[in-house]
Amino acid sequence: MRYSGLYFIPIHGATQEASASTLASLIVGIESHFEFATRQSSWSLSHRLLRSVPPANLPPHAPKPAQSFQHILHVSYLSRDKTYCYIHPFTPPSAATVAAVGVKAETSATPSVGIKGEPTSQAGTPLPIQDTTGPTPGYGTIIAIPYAQSESHLGYLGTQLSPLWAYRHALHIYQGITYTAGQYILNIGEVRMARSGPSSSSNLVSPGVVVCITTVTGGDGYAEETDSGYGGDTEDIEMDIEELEGEVRQVWNVIKKGIDFGKGDIREVMMGRDALNGETQKEAVVRMWCDALKLRG
Amino acid sequence: MHELLLYGQVPLSRHEQVLKVLAGVAAMQPRRILQRHIIYKPDREPEEAGLNRPRGGTQTIAVKQTKQVGSKDLNYCQLIQQLSEDEFGNPSKGPPVHGGGAGAEAKWTLVFNDTPDTGDRGVLTRLSQNTDIISGDPHAYMVAARHQFVSEYYIEGHRFVHENVVILLHRVLHEPGVRSLATAPKDDLPAFSSLQPLDSSGGYILETKIRVQDLNHPAVLEAGVSELKRFQTQMKGCVELSEPERLALDTRVKYKPQTT
Numbered sequence: 001m002r003y004s005g006l007y008f009i010p011i012h013g014a015t016q017e018a019s020a021s022t023l024a025s026l027i028v029g030i031e032s033h034f035e036f037a038t039r040q041s042s043w044s045l046s047h048r049l050l051r052s053v054p055p056a057n058l059p060p061h062a063p064k065p066a067q068s069f070q071h072i073l074h075v076s077y078l079s080r081d082k083t084y085c086y087i088h089p090f091t092p093p094s095a096a097t098v099a100a101v102g103v104k105a106e107t108s109a110t111p112s113v114g115i116k117g118e119p120t121s122q123a124g125t126p127l128p129i130q131d132t133t134g135p136t137p138g139y140g141t142i143i144a145i146p147y148a149q150s151e152s153h154l155g156y157l158g159t160q161l162s163p164l165w166a167y168r169h170a171l172h173i174y175q176g177i178t179y180t181a182g183q184y185i186l187n188i189g190e191v192r193m194a195r196s197g198p199s200s201s202s203n204l205v206s207p208g209v210v211v212c213i214t215t216v217t218g219g220d221g222y223a224e225e226t227d228s229g230y231g232g233d234t235e236d237i238e239m240d241i242e243e244l245e246g247e248v249r250q251v252w253n254v255i256k257k258g259i260d261f262g263k264g265d266i267r268e269v270m271m272g273r274d275a276l277n278g279e280t281q282k283e284a285v286v287r288m289w290c291d292a293l294k295l296r297g
Numbered sequence: 298m299h300e301l302l303l304y305g306q307v308p309l310s311r312h313e314q315v316l317k318v319l320a321g322v323a324a325m326q327p328r329r330i331l332q333r334h335i336i337y338k339p340d341r342e343p344e345e346a347g348l349n350r351p352r353g354g355t356q357t358i359a360v361k362q363t364k365q366v367g368s369k370d371l372n373y374c375q376l377i378q379q380l381s382e383d384e385f386g387n388p389s390k391g392p393p394v395h396g397g398g399a400g401a402e403a404k405w406t407l408v409f410n411d412t413p414d415t416g417d418r419g420v421l422t423r424l425s426q427n428t429d430i431i432s433g434d435p436h437a438y439m440v441a442a443r444h445q446f447v448s449e450y451y452i453e454g455h456r457f458v459h460e461n462v463v464i465l466l467h468r469v470l471h472e473p474g475v476r477s478l479a480t481a482p483k484d485d486l487p488a489f490s491s492l493q494p495l496d497s498s499g500g501y502i503l504e505t506k507i508r509v510q511d512l513n514h515p516a517v518l519e520a521g522v523s524e525l526k527r528f529q530t531q532m533k534g535c536v537e538l539s540e541p542e543r544l545a546l547d548t549r550v551k552y553k554p555q556t557t
Contacts, residue, residue, distance in 0.1 A: 052443060055341045068441065082431060087441035141441040143433030152298070153407075156426045160409055163369045164339055164443040 002185075002230055003241075004214040004271050004285060005248035008292045010264035011208050018262075019190045019206035025259045026188055026211060027177065033254045034181035043187055045173035046083075047293045048072040048154055050165040070165060071290040072154055074147055077178065077187060078230070083150040084286045088140025142283045170194050171293055173210070184251055187212040191293070207295055211255065213248045230281040245270050267292060301507040301521050302413075302421040303529055305536040307466065309499035318535050319457050319464055327455035330467065333378040334452060335436070335482045337444040339371045343552045371550040373447065374409045376435050380451075386488030405430040407439075413543035420525050421540050422512070436482060449482050451492055454501065461521070462528050465504045469495040503536050505529075 011019045030037055052068040066089045074083040145153055157165050176189030188211045192204045248270065269292045271284040307315045320327055411424035430438070436446070454467025470492040494500075505528060507521045529538040 057344060068443075070442065085433075085438065087438065141434060141437045143435065143438045144431040145428050146431065149428050152426060153428045156409055156428070160372060160411070160426070161339075161442070163371060164341075 002214050002216050002281070003244040003248070004212055004288060005245060005252070006269045006288050006292045007211045007213070007252055008191075008267040008269070009209045009211070009261050010266070011206055012263045014193070014205040014207045016190075016192075016204065016206045019209055022209045022259075022261065023177075023188065023190050026209065026255060029255045029257065029259055030179055030181070030186060030188075033257065034179070034184075037179045037181040037186070040178040040180055043075070043077040043173075043176040043178055043189070045076070045171075045176065045189065045289070046072075046074045046150075047171040047289070049168040049171075049294065050157060051168050053162075053164055053166050069290075069294065070157070071286075071293075072150060072157075073286055073289055073293075074150060075285070075289060078282060078285055079144075079147075081147045082144040083147045083153075084142055084144050084283075085153070086140055086142045086286055086290050139287070142286055169295065171207075171295070183216050185214040185216065186251075186255070187214070193295075210292065211252065213251045213255075215244060215247045215251070217244065230285055241273060298425055298427070299509045299512050300410075300423055300425045301418075301509060301525050302423070302540075303505045303525055303538040304421075304541050305503040305505075305532070305538040307501040307503055307536055309501070312466075312501055315466060315501075315503070315536060316455060319455075319466065322531065323457035323459040323464065325457060327457060327466075330452065330454050330456050330465065331380040331382060332452040333380055333449060333482075333486070335376040335378070335449045336373055336447040337375065337439050338373050338447050338550050340443050340445045341371070343371045343550050370412075372409065372411065372548045373550060374407065374444070374548075376430075376439060377406045377408050379404050379406075380486070382489055385486045386491075405435045407435070410546070410548055412547045412549055415543065418522050419540060420522055421543060421546070423546065425508075446479065446481050448479075450495065453492075459528065461507050461524055463506045463508070465506070466501055467504070468499070468501045471495050503538065505538060 009022060011022060048071070050070040050072075052070070054065055054067070068087055068089045071086040072083060073086065158167050170193065172192045172194075173189035174192065176187055179186040179188075188209065190206050191208050191210060193207050194204055249268075252268075269288050271281075271288050316327055407428040407430060409426040413421045413423040416422060439446075451470040452467050453470055454465055457464040457466075472487050472491060473493050505525065507525050509518055509521045512518055532538055
C-alpha cells in the first residue's frame with residue numbers, strides 16, 4: 001500500500017531558468033541526504049483544467065449557480081494507458097482572500113485531502129486557489145478514459161461543450177525524475193504551462209516545481225497486481241493517516257534542508273483518508289494532483 | 298472523427314433473409330448487439346437564435362465591425378452501455394449504471410453525434426465523438442458535466458464489418474409506459490421480454506457507416522464515399538440504402554420560448 005503527499009513550489013516570475021535551478025537544488029538535496037537513492041525511469045504528467053461557464057441569460061439579481069472545475073489528468077507513473085476526468089464544485093475565493101498577499105492555504109474543517117501552506121515570505125507568484133469547500137472523502141466525480149482518447153475528448157469538451165465549459169490552462173511535466181530511497185519513492189518535476197491554446201508547446205512558462213513523496217507500507221511494500229502500486233489490498237494493514245503524513249513531512253523536511261525557495265508559499269497536499277480504501281486509492285492520488293495543480297493567474 | 302452514413306429499412310418478414318445475405322456479403326457470422334442508450338441534454342436551455350445579432354439600423358459612427366460570434370448550439374448526447382441477454386432482468390448480474398467497473402473492455406461509451414452536414418455527396422456526413430469510460434460512475438459524470446437525464450432506450454440487432462463498412466441491422470426497443478418523471482436511468486435492467494419495438498411493425502433499420510478520421514483529406518473522403526456507394530450498389534435489390542433527410546438526425550436542443 002502506498003501513501004503520497006505532494007509539495008508544489010511556486011517559482012517567482014515563472015521563468016524556466018529559476019525552475020530549472022530549483023529542480024537542480026532538489027536533486028542535489030535528495031542525492032546528498034539519501035545515500036542509497038536510486039534514479040529510476042522518468043515520468044510525465046499532463047493536466048488540463050476547464051471551468052464551468054455560468055448561463056449567459058441570468059437575471060441580474062439571480063443567485064450565481066455553483067461553479068465546477070473539470071480536470072483532465074494523465075500521470076504516467078499512476079497509469080500509462082488511462083486519463084482521469086475529475087469534476088468537482090468549488091467556491092470562488094472571497095475578495096479579502098484575493099487581496100491578501102502571502103496568504104496561507106488553510107486546511108478545511110473536515111479534510112480528506114489535506115491542503116496546507118508553508119508560510120515563508122510574501123508571495124509574488126500565481127497563488128493557488130483557496131478551495132474553501134473541501135475536498136472531502138468521495139468529493140466530486142472521477143472517471144477514467146483511455147489515454148489514446150484524451151485529446152479527442154478534450155476537443156469535444158472545448159468545442160461542442162464550449163457553452164458549458166471554458167478552457168483555463170494546460171500544464172505538463174516532461175521528463176520528471178524518479179528516485180527510490182528505501183521505502184520512499186520521490187517523483188519530482190518542473191511544471192510547464194503553455195501560454196496559449198490547450199496543446200501549444202511554444203512560449204512555455206514554468207509556474208512551479210512539484211515533489212511527490214510516496215511511502216510504501218505494509219506486507220512486501222509493493223502491490224504487484226496493479227501497475228502503479230496503488231489499489232492493493234489494505235484490509236490487513238493497520239494504518240494511521242497522521243503517522244503516514246508525518247513520515248512524508250519528515251522526508252520533505254530532509255529534502256528541503258538548506259534550499260532557499262525564495263518567495264512564495266509552498267503548498268502541501270496529501271492523499272487523505274481515501275487512501276484507506278484500496279479501491280479508491282488511485283482516485284485519491286488523482287484528487288491530490290488536481291488540487292495541487294489548480295493555479296490562479 | 299466523421300462518419301459517412303446510408304440507411305435502409307427492412308420489414309420484419311425479411312429480417313432473417315437480409316441477415317443471411319449480409320453474412321454472405323461480409324463473409325462473417327453476425328455479431329449480436331444489445332445496447333442501452335441513455336440520452337442526456339445540457340442542464341440549461343439554448344438561447345434564442347439570432348439574439349446576439351444587432352437588429353435594425355444605427356445612427357452611431359461607423360466603426361470597424363467585429364465579427365459577431367453566434368451562440369453555440371447545445372446538443373443531446375448519449376451514454377451507450379454494451380449488454381448481454383443474461384444481464385436483463387437480473388439485478389445480480391447486470392452492470393450497475395452507477396459504476397463503470399474496471400473490466401478489460403469498456404462497457405460504457407460517451408457518444409456525441411453532431412447534426413449531419415449539408416452537402417451533396419450522396420451520403421450523409423456528420424461529426425462523431427466517442428469516448429470509452431473505463432471506470433467510474435458514468436451517470437454521475439454526466440450530471441457533474443452539466444447534463445441532465447432525458448430518457449433511455451435499447452438497441453438489439455446484429456453487426457457486420459465488410460472491408461471499411463460497419464453494418465448494423467437493428468431495431469429500437471423501449472419499455473412501454475410513461476417515465477417522464479424519471480431523473481436518472483434505471484438501476485436495474487428490465488426483463489428483455491418486457492421490451493417492445495418502438496416501431497410497432499417490428500421492422501429493422503439497416504445502418505451502414507464508414508468512419509473517416511479527418512475530412513480535410515479530400516482523397517480519403519472521396520475513397521470513403523466511393524466505397525459506401527459501391528456497397529449501396531451491391532445491396533440493390535436486397536435493401537435500398539439511401540441518404541435520409543439530415544434534419545431527421547438533428548441532435549440540437551431546440552429553443553423553446555418562455556410562455557407567460
